[in-house]
Amino acid sequence: MSSKPISFEIEKKLPDSLGRAGVIHTPHGDIQTPAFITVGTKATVKGVTVDHMKKFVGNQAALANTYHLFLQPGSDIIKEAGGLHKFANWNMPTFTDSGGFQVFSLGAAFGKGVTKFAQDAEGATKQAEQDGINVYSKELASQHGKLCVIDEEGVTFTSHIDGSMHRFTPERSIEIQHDIGADIIVAFDECTSPTADYDYQKEAMDRTHRWAKRSIMAHKGNYEALKKQGIYGVVQGGRHLDLRAESARVLTEMDFDGYAIGGSFSKEDLGESLKVVNEILPENKPRHLLGIGEPEDIIAGVLNGCDTFDCVAPTRIGRTGTIYTQTGELNEWGLPTFKKVNLNNAKFGRDHSQLDISESPIGQQYTKAYLHHLFKAKEMLGPQLASMHNLWTIVNYTHQVRKKILEA
């Protein structure tokens, strides 16, 4: 083990792809990779106790969102509590993201279909596009509700909760993440809209690189944090392979403990983009794919060199009654394939079969008819059980991918 708080060991590499199995060592325990990290936006994996994470989900780590915790309850309160692990009783490795994605997606109009633009998000966005206005400019901000204004130093944005005005700089994002105290923190980055043009993608990427350098400096300036937290840089560049490659090259030169890969992809080019990036990133450092984690994405991510994943889908779809179930057919790895099933459908009212044919501990204990009843009756236990089943499904699937690599 390294003397740094975060270190990575490769256990096995696949001969004909970038896939590898390894271990990330953190001050709160190891993460065996490839691994799916559960998302706990506001320091809670929605509806899931820590006890149930250990028993029914099997996740090795959890990721909280800096933007959300900064606004509520406030990072100062989490610091007072002794950090995220103590505050949320998360006795496992933890991550925080940089806050960048949420500042832009919740504060402004853009990002992966999340649109909240003042009182009239869609209109503002369309208008901006028609006008050829860079939506991150001050002009647009003042025209459309001043929600997200970028300058070289940082970003000024308004809270999605109460509209109050705040400012993140790389230094401030890192300071907040120091207060929150996760094992792995992330350099402040600009997450661009998929609709932004090449020139803007490049401009934003270059800024993200300057912010990456400032983030590292800010991290190194806090000796206490440096002893117990590691920092990842964020590769950006949108859908442009040359920008992705450039981003990977520039960040490789910086002394990060690992790398996160952010921004937008299409399902089709995901694998290729990741390959370009991960062939450049240093092999001996862990790589996290931000916000992506459907089963088919995990295969593409792993084969192209990613080690960890996070995604809100398992809990988001679970809360409204949709679960992952195995189709019974295997993919080319001999691993299960999945389909989504909406338990609200009336046909499940009398379906007394267990949730899934998998070994999901929740799925084996409860039936479709019972969950159908819980969702129809608006009982909290429905979202809880469906979320746990879905999380287990993805966590376990990623763990099976790991086993395949180790056995290959």
Next chain:
Amino acid sequence: MSSKPISFEIEKKLPDSLGRAGVIHTPHGDIQTPAFITVGTKATVKGVTVDHMKKFVGNQAALANTYHLFLQPGSDIIKEAGGLHKFANWNMPTFTDSGGFQVFSLGAAFGKGVTKFAQDAEGATKQAEQDGINVYSKELASQHGKLCVIDEEGVTFTSHIDGSMHRFTPERSIEIQHDIGADIIVAFDECTSPTADYDYQKEAMDRTHRWAKRSIMAHKGNYEALKKQGIYGVVQGGRHLDLRAESARVLTEMDFDGYAIGGSFSKEDLGESLKVVNEILPENKPRHLLGIGEPEDIIAGVLNGCDTFDCVAPTRIGRTGTIYTQTGELNEWGLPTFKKVNLNNAKFGRDHSQLDISESPIGQQYTKAYLHHLFKAKEMLGPQLASMHNLWTIVNYTHQVRKKILEA
């Protein structure tokens, strides 16, 4: 053990009161009494998995509501699933109530402050009282939305969910409870309003006694159910001690496996009412106090001869952020006394102390500041944790009462 599905053994009796400790044997396990039974109205203890009941709550049994399950998902579906234990994964002793209380409290305007009377519950209730109209009469029903009509044979009522019309008779209530399949079922009874006059209380009680006899007959008519389910009679009589005594005498003559004590009490006369009843009820059968279970009520109930209790308060107040905490002072039994604390109060935002000074396993894991945050952020985990803490508090308190009796 008796050859009957439900039997009761007394382990110890207090010399100077009706208090006793014992064991109720059921086909799904024993209940060591005095015991607090958690309420799971719709076959779910709101927000609490079975696993967490075992680990963090410690309840030995759970009680579901016949009225609710009849309407949703339907007792036929629970029967198809193999009964309540399988449907809800409740691998522990279970109760269902008779449906009587809900028929009257949700179907009509009355009962312990629960008022749902068509579109205008309060108005209808007040009007009825001013007019001196018996709210259970057909006249009122037709005037105010035909929600609950009693006749000698049974009760016709409308669903609180969709207004559809249904009819319970003693035979039908028992049939539904056979379908649901709890270990302990309850004879169909009429739960009167606390405002009803003496004559009406007596009339309703007499009817309840006739329904009790019919309930037993219906139960004995189902040989399969008789082998695996026990039946309790319900003592009624409102706040009139002579009626309570009469009800206990009449029901003692019937071959019930145990007794439930229902209807209305005032906090002041609770102990005296129970004493009158339990001095008459056969000593060798278990007694359940329906719907009452604040800590001070439990002491009054136990000292006056009750063995088991249920109450929605721990989960109901927990869901909105109120928890039981120990005051630090002991009562005359040397047991803790409690106060309710509303975690939504802003002062808890920075209170990093654990939920309570008790040994509550949830209380020891989580802080007031964390739960304050969860409630403020409207996160499901808040209601879950507060409910479990409250349930443990009452379950454990009742168990401590049991220990005091055994040590006395």
